[in-house]
Amino acid sequence: MKEAFTAQMFGVYGFGLLETLYMVIVSAIVSYIFGLPIGVLLVCTDKNGITPVPWLNAAVGFIVNIMRSIPFIILLVLVSPVTRAITGTTIGSTATIVPLVFSAAPYISRVVEQSLKEVDGGVIEAATSMGASPMQIITKVLLPESKPSLILGAALATITIIGYTAMAGFVGGGGLGTIAVNYGYYRYRTVIMIVTVVIIVALVQAFQELGLYLSSKFDRRKQ
Numbered sequence: 039m040k041e042a043f044t045a046q047m048f049g050v051y052g053f054g055l056l057e058t059l060y061m062v063i064v065s066a067i068v069s070y071i072f073g074l075p076i077g078v079l080l081v082c083t084d085k086n087g088i089t090p091v092p093w094l095n096a097a098v099g100f101i102v103n104i105m106r107s108i109p110f111i112i113l114l115v116l117v118s119p120v121t122r123a124i125t126g127t128t129i130g131s132t133a134t135i136v137p138l139v140f141s142a143a144p145y146i147s148r149v150v151e152q153s154l155k156e157v158d159g160g161v162i163e164a165a166t167s168m169g170a171s172p173m174q175i176i177t178k179v180l181l182p183e184s185k186p187s188l189i190l191g192a193a194l195a196t197i198t199i200i201g202y203t204a205m206a207g208f209v210g211g212g213g214l215g216t217i218a219v220n221y222g223y224y225r226y227r228t229v230i231m232i233v234t235v236v237i238i239v240a241l242v243q244a245f246q247e248l249g250l251y252l253s254s255k256f257d258r259r260k261q
Contacts, residue, residue, distance in 0.1 A: 047230070050217060055237060057131045058213035061203050065138035066196050072143040073195075076102065077150025078176055088162065088172050105144035110202045113141050114209060131212035134203065142199050149191035153184045186253040193249020197242050204238060214238050 076098065082088050083095040108116070114137040118128045121136040157180055165179045181188070207215020214234050222231030 043233075047221075050221065051214075051233065051237060054212075054214045054217040054234070055241070058200070058203050058215075058238075058241065061131050061134055061138060061206075061211075061213055062196060062199050065135045065142060065199055066192070068135070068139045069142035069146050069195070069199075070192070072139070073146030074150050076143070076147035077154065078180070080147065080151045081154040081180070082172065082176070088166070088175055102144045102147055105140065106148065108141075110137070110141045111205050111208070113137055114206060114211075129210035129212075134206045134211040134213075137206070138199055138202055141202060142195060145198060146191070146195050149195055150188065153187035153191050154180050156187055157183045185256045189253040189256060190249055193245055193253075196245045196249075200238065200242055200245070214241075 080095060080098060080102070083091040083098070085092055085095070087095075105113075114134075117137050117140050120140075121128050121133050124136055125133045127133050161179055161183060162175060165175050170178065203211060203213050204215035204218070205211075207213065207217070207219045210216060214237055218231050218234040221227060222229075222234060
């Protein structure tokens with residue numbers, strides 16, 4: 039048990055936590071850069087959307103569903119050629135960001151879609167009757183009105199990404215997952231695995247509480 043609480047291991051935990059935060063934050067930002075507009079596109083092109091384009095909605099939705107259906111550990115291997123082309127390697131924290139984005143962006147697009155569909159249709163109709171353009175409806179109505187839900191969705195997506203980083207540890211992805219596998223599982227040091235899991239759980243709880251706090255802060259109904 040003592041080997042799990044040495045100064046060296048505390049350094050390993052700290053570095054692993056920083057690597058995990060790096061992977062989670064960067065991949066979440068990049069995933070939202072892709073996922074947010076895709077989610078908006080899915081809402082706007084829906085048959086009941088502000089600019090209905092059924093064939094485009096069906097095509098984009100089909101691709102999103104396929105990407106969401108692939109387990110992360112398999113997707114990690116499938117996109118390895120792309121990962122190598124972008125980062126020059128398939129191992130390490132930076133390389134793991136590529137499959138994280140491939141996996142998280144479709145998930146985020148559905149989260150965004152659901153959040154935007156929760157906006158009261160009467161508000162959208164009112165904006166339309168006043169001559170607002172589709173872009174104005176998106177930027178002035180849909181996104182602001184759904185901000186609390188979008189923030190909660192972002193927290194949920196971030197927690198999901200944390201779980202993906204742990205799985206990436208089995209293939210040298212870096213971060214806390216790699217510590218749990220290399221220092222705990224392969225060396226039969228159960229305590230190290232438990233400590234790493236506790237850190238991951240604490241990280242998940244932190245992001246969840248932050249999401250709840252920010253969502254409540256931006257919820258106009260509570261102001």
